[in-house]
Amino acid sequence: MAVTIDLSFLSSNMVAYFNLWDSFYNTPNFGAFWNSTDGVVTNPDPTATYTQYGAGDSASLFDPGIVLDGSMQYIQGNLTGTVDTITLGYFYTESDANGMDVAATMEIVNDPNYDLSGAGDLFDFAVFQLTTQGTLSGFYTYFGAVGANIDDTSGNNVMVGFAGADTFIFSGGDDQVTAGAAGTFGYQDGTDILDVSGWGVTNFSSLTVTNGSGGALIEFGSDSITLDGVNASVIDASDFLFA
Ligand SMILES: [Ca+2]
Ligand SMILES: [Ca+2]
Structure with missing residues (x-):
């Protein structure tokens, strides 16, 4: 399993999006838990179950915020x-x-197989990094551990992967896979996969693979992918999921 990251128009450039998100997120911001019985709770009861955790600044229209939905307990940082x-x-x-x-700009379906029960696991670390440092970098580490499916938009995208096995999913446009902030990665040959089934392409010989300005350039009709820093010579059928 893996997390699935759905991009929107406002998060279509993941490098810029993550940088802006981190820049404008106010810290420290320890957030709050919520359930329908207790309402918003800033000092969670370790015996209670909460269906949401959220953090952000209600005072500013454009301030970034995060909401976790699920069935959560919170006990001494865990x-x-x-x-x-x-x-x-x-x-x-x-x-x-x-x-x-x-107002959602990036929706992430979590990996249901990751065990949250441990004290100080990668998910705890991600929330800690967010609340104390105002950065999503702990989430990059978590995404790297579980792997990510990164689902583009039909327009042009700048996409990043993480340390683990990622699947980049393309539906159209001129897309780029590159490394952004520390903890994000470009295309890792032999580890990551390019899903071009959304292009309707069924085999490798239908693709044109050349070396473009920044790296390998993969073209099919009016759609393309640039893999920054990757040589076209290493790209073969094993890199792709076809329709
Ligand atoms: Ca990766
Ligand atoms: Ca796209």
Whole structure:
């Protein structure tokens, strides 16, 4: 299993998006938990189960915020239970009646197989890094451990992977795979996969693979992928998922 990261128009350039998100996220921001019985709780009861965790700044329309949905407990820095989705966005709000909400710009379906029960696991570290340092870098480490499916938009995208096995999913446009901030990676030949089934391409011989300005350039009709820093000579059928 892996996490699945769905890009939107506002997160279509992942390098710029993550950098902006980190730059504008206010710290320290320890967030709050929520369930329908207790409302918004900033000092969570270790025996209670919460269906949301959220953090952000309600005071500013464009401030970044994060909402986790699932069935969570929080005991001395250890978040346990399950997290189904991780939503990043702006215009964060929280209320006793309705819980947390954010205008989503990146929706992440969590890996259901990652065990959150351990104290100080990678997910705990990701939340700690976020709340104390205001950076998503701990999430990059977590995504690297579980692997990520990165689902593009139909327009042009700048996509990043992580340390583990990633699948980049292409639906159209001129897309680029590159490394951004520390903990993000470009295309790792032999580890990552390019899913071009959305292009309707069925075999390797239908693709044109050359060396472009930044790295390997893969073209099919009006769509393309540039793999920064990758030589075209290492790209073969084993790099792809076809329709
Ligand atoms: Ca990778
Ligand atoms: Ca695209």
